Amino acid sequence: MAVVKLPALLAREAGGQREFESDAATLGDALRALPVRNLCLDEHGELRRLVNVFVDGDDVRGGAGLETPLRADSKVLVVTAIAGGQSSR
Amino acid sequence: MGVAVLVGTRKGLFVLEGDAERRKWKLNGPLLTGFAVYHAIRDPRDGALYAATNFFGGGTVHRSSDNGENWERAEELGLPEDGELKLNATWHVEPGGNGELWLGGDPGVLFRSDDQGVTWQANDAILNHETRDRWAPGAGGMCLHSINVDPNDPKRLVIGISAAGVFRSDDGGESWEPANKGTAADFLPDPLPEVGQCVHKVLVHPAQPDRLWQQNHCGVYRSDDRGTSWERLDGNGLPSDFGFALMLDPSDPDTAFTIPEESAMNRVAPNNRLGVYRTRDAGSSWELLKNGLPQQAWVGVLREASAWDGQQPNGLYFGTQTGSVLASSDGGESWHEAARWLPPVLSVETAEWP
Numbered sequence: 125m126a127v128v129k130l131p132a133l134l135a136r137e138a139g140g141q142r143e144f145e146s147d148a149a150t151l152g153d154a155l156r157a158l159p160v161r162n163l164c165l166d167e168h169g170e171l172r173r174l175v176n177v178f179v180d181g182d183d184v185r186g187g188a189g190l191e192t193p194l195r196a197d198s199k200v201l202v203v204t205a206i207a208g209g210q211s212s213r
Numbered sequence: 214m215g216v217a218v219l220v221g222t223r224k225g226l227f228v229l230e231g232d233a234e235r236r237k238w239k240l241n242g243p244l245l246t247g248f249a250v251y252h253a254i255r256d257p258r259d260g261a262l263y264a265a266t267n268f269f270g271g272g273t274v275h276r277s278s279d280n281g282e283n284w285e286r287a288e289e290l291g292l293p294e295d296g297e298l299k300l301n302a303t304w305h306v307e308p309g310g311n312g313e314l315w316l317g318g319d320p321g322v323l324f325r326s327d328d329q330g331v332t333w334q335a336n337d338a339i340l341n342h343e344t345r346d347r348w349a350p351g352a353g354g355m356c357l358h359s360i361n362v363d364p365n366d367p368k369r370l371v372i373g374i375s376a377a378g379v380f381r382s383d384d385g386g387e388s389w390e391p392a393n394k395g396t397a398a399d400f401l402p403d404p405l406p407e408v409g410q411c412v413h414k415v416l417v418h419p420a421q422p423d424r425l426w427q428q429n430h431c432g433v434y435r436s437d438d439r440g441t442s443w444e445r446l447d448g449n450g451l452p453s454d455f456g457f458a459l460m461l462d463p464s465d466p467d468t469a470f471t472i473p474e475e476s477a478m479n480r481v482a483p484n485n486r487l488g489v490y491r492t493r494d495a496g497s498s499w500e501l502l503k504n505g506l507p508q509q510a511w512v513g514v515l516r517e518a519s520a521w522d523g524q525q526p527n528g529l530y531f532g533t534q535t536g537s538v539l540a541s542s543d544g545g546e547s548w549h550e551a552a553r554w555l556p557p558v559l560s561v562e563t564a565e566w567p
Binding site: 132133136137162163164166167168169172173174175204205 | 247248268269270271273286287288289290291292293294299300
């Protein structure tokens with residue numbers, strides 16, 4: 125099973141669970157199965173801005189995005205972009 | 214039941230529980246840490262808390278049915294998939310006249326929920342308003358920040374969007390008509406346009422719902438015909454035409470309170486004298502209320518960061534970007550600091566608290 129790791133805020137919103145196992149074929153399917161899917165993905169089903177995802181060390185925005193295939197031993201790291209103190213308001 | 218002040222901050226929600234005199238305040242929180250709470254209310258119909266919560270990725274809404282111990286997040290909230298716009302932020306939650314809830318957001322969008330905030334439907338008539346191409350975002354984004362429901366007829370709504378202006382509906386949001394005649398937009402080629410005004414706050418007086426008060430980027434206004442026409446009031450003794458905060462007295466439609474700021478360029482108290490200005494004659498004259506407020510302060514107060522409680526006498530509350538909450542339990546005659554050193558205050562609301 126692939127493993128999806130969440131940052132602290134999303135983990136809390138997922139009921140305190142930081143890691144999720146997934147047998148999804150693609151990153152998009154794995155994220156859509158999470159209880160925090162609507163915090164990772166926007167209403168168009170795209171990755172939210174300032175949410176970055178690395179699959180086995182590679183930033184998916186430079187690659188296949190949500191279509192990135194997952195292997196049985198893939199490590200998916202969801203992180204919040206380092207926005208340098210940019211205010212949310 | 215006592216009075217509580219719900220204080221939304223850049224870093225979570227705080228609840229100030231007042232004693233019987235509304236002089237001493239017990240600080241609870243922060244709740245919803247990790248989220249900027251642009252606005253929070255306690256729905257008087259069922260006691261549920263709702264918060265417009267924003268994080269690094271966007272905006273959502275949280276609900277609590279146990280006074281903030283546990284929170285649930287909206288399951289469906291967003292703009293239609295076949296459109297170009299996406300929801301950038303959530304700004305204001307308002308109970309409707311029946312079971313419904315209204316939610317304002319950026320980019321100038323309105324949502325309705327009929328299931329206690331689990332799912333939200335975008336209001337088509339605002340989303341596709343014929344004047345939308347003349348709307349523009351202000352410094353705080355294109356926020357729909359004011360939602361007023363007529364207490365006598367829940368189909369009569371008045372909203373404010375910055376910088377699009379005031380809009381009103383008589384049919385529960387099926388259609389919206391601009392209500393900006395006579396309000397200025399000095400930053401546009403036509404200074405008195407149909408839409409495009411930067412309304413900072415618009416309020417309907419609950420006892421006289423045809424009377425509207427407005428603090429705008431360009432002036433303070435009153436309307437006695439539900440926004441068909443507006444009278445400008447800031448020449449009548451206010452130190453500035455600029456500001457955000459606006460408070461009312463539910464027992465007197467002629468009374469209103471503003472907290473002026475020096476100018477759009479310098480958004481702090483005029484002459485560094487933090488003061489609340491009160492009119493009791495429908496805006497013909499204004500007096501400075503300063504008893505208990507700091508003599509020197511370089512602070513600003515945001516558009517959602519003031520409220521009243523409607524008790525006798527009326528309690529008034531506002532929060533500063535420096536993290537203080539100032540309170541008056543005597544209609545503004547005297548003020549005390551109810552909390553300090555909070556994160557920057559984004560919103561203040563009052564609630565009856567068990």
